[in-house]
Amino acid sequence: MPNNLPTTAPATVIVHDLAQAKAAIAVAAALDLSLDLETPYELGEALGVGWANGFLKVCADDGLHLPGRFVFHCGASIGLVQAACACGLPAIRLEPETPLPAQTLQALQNISGTAGTILLMGPPPKPVFRFSPPTDTPNQGALEMILKEWLLPLSSDGKIT
Numbered sequence: 001m002p003n004n005l006p007t008t009a010p011a012t013v014i015v016h017d018l019a020q021a022k023a024a025i026a027v028a029a030a031l032d033l034s035l036d037l038e039t040p041y042e043l044g045e046a047l048g049v050g051w052a053n054g055f056l057k058v059c060a061d062d063g064l065h066l067p068g069r070f071v072f073h074c075g076a077s078i079g080l081v082q083a084a085c086a087c088g089l090p091a092i093r094l095e096p097e098t099p100l101p102a103q104t105l106q107a108l109q110n111i112s113g114t115a116g117t118i119l120l121m122g123p124p125p126k127p128v129f130r131f132s133p134p135t136d137t138p139n140q141g142a143l144e145m146i147l148k149e150w151l152l153p154l155s156s157d158g159k160i161t
Helices: 018-031 041-061 078-087 102-115 140-154
Strands: 011-014 035-038 070-073 091-094 118-121 128-130
Touching: 018 035, 018 041, 018 140, 041 070, 041 078, 078 091, 078 102, 102 118, 128 140
Parallel strands: 011 035, 011 128, 035 070, 070 091, 091 118
Antiparallel strands: none
């Protein structure tokens, strides 16, 4: 199914847990869309890179194929960027509160390049969908429907299967 999402920047879905990620993966497959799954910055600051590594391992163990990149959001923390690179995370986002000095940015680019980690700067490009933080046992069908309703206007034919 063709879609009208930009080819250079897929939609980003902010996920807090595995249930939300599974919903995004299922919807992306149903709509034949590429989606980047990204952690919220506060999750990275609270749980660190170990959570992201564990999350990716569970996805691999469960046979889940991500519909785009998995991006670990480091907030404004240069330390998290360094730790994420050291752990080999595939893609990370740094959103500093003020512009970084050129030397600092170059050093981070060198570190991430050496690690094979994609370093993304600033907020994610639009369109962005952010699941609410989970408060109880997730309903997989409800999570999928919420995301499908958001993605409907982004599909070229307006149909969801």
